[in-house]
Amino acid sequence: MASVVKINVLTVPAEQREVLEKRFASRAGSVESADGFEWFELLRPLEGTDDYLVYTRWRSEADFEAWMAGSMRGAHGQAAGSGQGGPGQGGEGGEGGEKPKPAATGSTVWSFEVVQSAAPKA
Ligand code: HEM
Numbered sequence: 001m002a003s004v005v006k007i008n009v010l011t012v013p014a015e016q017r018e019v020l021e022k023r024f025a026s027r028a029g030s031v032e033s034a035d036g037f038e039w040f041e042l043l044r045p046l047e048g049t050d051d052y053l054v055y056t057r058w059r060s061e062a063d064f065e066a067w068m069a070g071s072m073r074g075a076h077g078q079a080a081g082s083g084q085g086g087p088g089q090g091g092e093g094g095e096g097g098e099k100p101k102p103a104a105t106g107s108t109v110w111s112f113e114v115v116q117s118a119a120p121k122a
Contacts, residue, residue, distance in 0.1 A: 003038055003114040004061050008054035011106035017044075020052060020103035028075040031056070036063025052104075057114070 012020050024042050031037055036059035043053040058064040 001060060004058050004064060005112040005114060006056045006058065006064050007110040007112070008056075009108045009110060010052040010054060010104040012050070012052050012104050014050070016103040016105075017052075023103060030071045030075045031067065034063070034067045034071055036060055037067065 010020070021042070021044070031040055037056070038059060039055070039057040041053075041055040043055055045051055045053075056064070058067075
């Protein structure tokens with residue numbers, strides 16, 4: 001069965017880049033123990049786009065869906081499903097506990113199936 005790649009494409013205004021990277025730096029780290037999880041990378045744009053890519057790879061679509069329905073919400077501090085009001089809870093509660101402003105102004109998910117892959121020769 002081919003692995004699936006799920007990429008969350010985050011539109012991040014230039015002045016919010018540092019905030020986003022700081023939030024990922026204090027991320028929950030629970031995805032590492034999710035069933036069927038294979039790989040995660042946060043990709044910072046250098047050329048050709050201003051969007052950050054949150055790259056995740058999974059053993060199957062079902063494993064990804066199970067994570068989205070389960071520990072993904074805890075890992076995002078609140079229901080990521082609420083559009084832009086989604087995650088970004090990196091322990092930066094504002095005065096009086098109000099939720100921190102999301103760093104991303106937009107997000108969309110790209111889905112791929114791994115057709116071919118290669119690793120460095122041992
Ligand atoms: C509303 C859409 C979303 C936004 C704005 C967003 C933003 C964020 C932010 C800021 C973090 C850092 C931790 C935190 O502050 O909570 C995070 C964690 C993460 N996000 Fe998202 N996210 C969204 C949806 C998704 C989706 C659909 C995926 C899957 C492709 C994804 C994959 C991840 C992963 C793997 C982590 C690390 C979780 C962990 O450490 O356990 N996110 N996200």
